[in-house]
Amino acid sequence: MTTRAPALLVLEDGRTFRGESYGAGGETFGEAVFATGMTGYQETLTDPSYHRQVVVQTAPHIGNTGVNDEDAESGRIWVAGYVVRDPARRVSSWRARRSLEDELAAQGVVGICGIDTRALTRHLRERGAMRVGISSTESDADALRERVLGSPAMTGAELAGEVSTREAYVVPAVGERRFRVAALDLGIKTMTPRRMAERGIEVHVLPAWSSIDDVLAVAPDGLFLSNGPGDPATADGPAEVLRAALERGLPFFGICFGNQVFGRALGFTTFKLGYGHRGINQPVQDLGTEKVEVTAHNHGFAVKWSTDGPRYEAVDTPYGKAEVSHVCLNDDVVEGLALRGTDGALRAFSVQYHPEAAAGPHDAAYLFDRFVELMERDRDHQRVATS
CATH class of the missing domain: 3.40.50.880 (Class I glutamine amidotransferase (GATase) domain)
Structure with missing residues (x-):
């Protein structure tokens, strides 16, 4: 079983979730949004429209089919961060070439897993999309929130x-x-x-x-x-x-x-x-x-x-x-x-x-x-x- 470092997610309104690191370690900021597809996570990650956004997957199990070399929608992953509930423990697809977590780590995409993504999605539906930070290097929620509030908003962004x-x-x-x-x-x-x-x-x-x-x-x-x-x-x-x-x-x-x-x-x-x-x-x-x-x-x-x-x-x-x-x-x-x-x-x-x-x-x-x-x-x- 994979041993993961603790990770912290803090929204700009102060709502906090604690989970485990997924993908690359470190810290990232962006606009928190949720995606409702039960399949197609590789296409989502590589869609340039997600640039500077932290994607929350509402489907609980992500990574089951790994990553292949055919389905990418661009030459790289564009999301600023990635949030899942239960990452796949093993890859099961004849098309897979590597695991999703290995791909996230290789491209430096900071993520978090093991949190209640349904509660996070409901919060975003009620309060609206907002800035967010994910960190596996910061344990102080107030300190991370300060950095979230200093990050750029999506309104007015020319990307x-x-x-x-x-x-x-x-x-x-x-x-x-x-x-x-x-x-x-x-x-x-x-x-x-x-x-x-x-x-x-x-x-x-x-x-x-x-x-x-x-x-x-x-x-x-x-x-x-x-x-x-x-x-x-x-x-x-x-x-x-x-x-x-x-x-x-x-x-x-x-x-x-x-x-x-x-x-x-x-x-x-x-x-x-x-x-x-x-x-x-x-x-x-x-x-x-x-x-x-x-x-x-x-x-x-x-x-x-x-x-x-x-x-x-x-x-x-x-x-x-x-x-x-x-x-x-x-x-x-x-x-x-x-x-x-x-x-x-x-x-x-x-x-x-x-x-x-x-x-x-x-x-x-x-x-x-x-x-x-x-x-x-x-x-x-x-x-x-x-x-």
């Missing part, structure tokens, strides 16, 4: 540039290339360009700070904005690029942070959710079809749809008529946006959740097909206009 690729790269289409897309990497997951490549799209992944000239230099058939960490109110550059693309009529698709940037580009604001949506089991309704999808989420901010008319009434923007396309059935938060031209045809759209579903259900995979249809229709219109 997309910290997780973005430094150099542009290309994910080639699988089979015949049908379209070329410029994708702004605000914290993109590996599976996202792969899902597009499966549909014949050549994806040019560009750094978060790219300009509209950088986008147009790719000669794209469409623009994509990815998921990512931090406060969308700081994403002035990507919002400016998107406005310029919409002015040119470039088909657009956005996911998660990209949805929030789309809202900003259309003239709306964003706000911080109480404790966010994080997990692979979140119900969302498509307002057009009234179909309910079970979806994968990871976001702490959302678009504020502020109009004087009825609930989610469509509004005119400089680029067309904007409407809410999807809502969360748990709390009625905006989960998707659509932009239509004067002819009523779809010009651009986005969703707040993750249709690439790594990990998660595949209910929303059709959105990649919708992006293909959008680019096909735009190409057909261009052919008619030039004929």
Whole structure:
């Protein structure tokens, strides 16, 4: 049986949990959030959207299937810290190459185990996401809390540039290339360009700070904005690029942070959710079809749809008529946006959740097909206009 050092977790409001060290020893700080998925912990850990967040897993048993070399969503673990109740004592999967704890330790990720994660999750649901510290070197809760209060908050944090690729790269289409897309990497997951490549799209992944000239230099058939960490109110550059693309009529698709940037580009604001949506089991309704999808989420901010008319009434923007396309059935938060031209045809759209579903259900995979249809229709219109 593994002998573990004592560890301490302290929230900024003073709530304290004592457990045992898990992963690397030391001390770490971040925003405490909880994720409700019963599977997919490797994808969660390597999702850049979790940068500077301490993830609490609500599922009690974590690490059973170890870590493999295929399921990572980026080249490293991004979480600032990790909280589990009962870590697996042994790995049981033919795909595993090492244990989860060994991977956490190797990448310097400080964690804690053996605490009541249900009580911690209930506290965060009632009080909201907040800053937290984990330490295996400090036993004084008051001293650790002082350092927690001195750590940066998530509101106002500009983090997309910290997780973005430094150099542009290309994910080639699988089979015949049908379209070329410029994708702004605000914290993109590996599976996202792969899902597009499966549909014949050549994806040019560009750094978060790219300009509209950088986008147009790719000669794209469409623009994509990815998921990512931090406060969308700081994403002035990507919002400016998107406005310029919409002015040119470039088909657009956005996911998660990209949805929030789309809202900003259309003239709306964003706000911080109480404790966010994080997990692979979140119900969302498509307002057009009234179909309910079970979806994968990871976001702490959302678009504020502020109009004087009825609930989610469509509004005119400089680029067309904007409407809410999807809502969360748990709390009625905006989960998707659509932009239509004067002819009523779809010009651009986005969703707040993750249709690439790594990990998660595949209910929303059709959105990649919708992006293909959008680019096909735009190409057909261009052919008619030039004929």
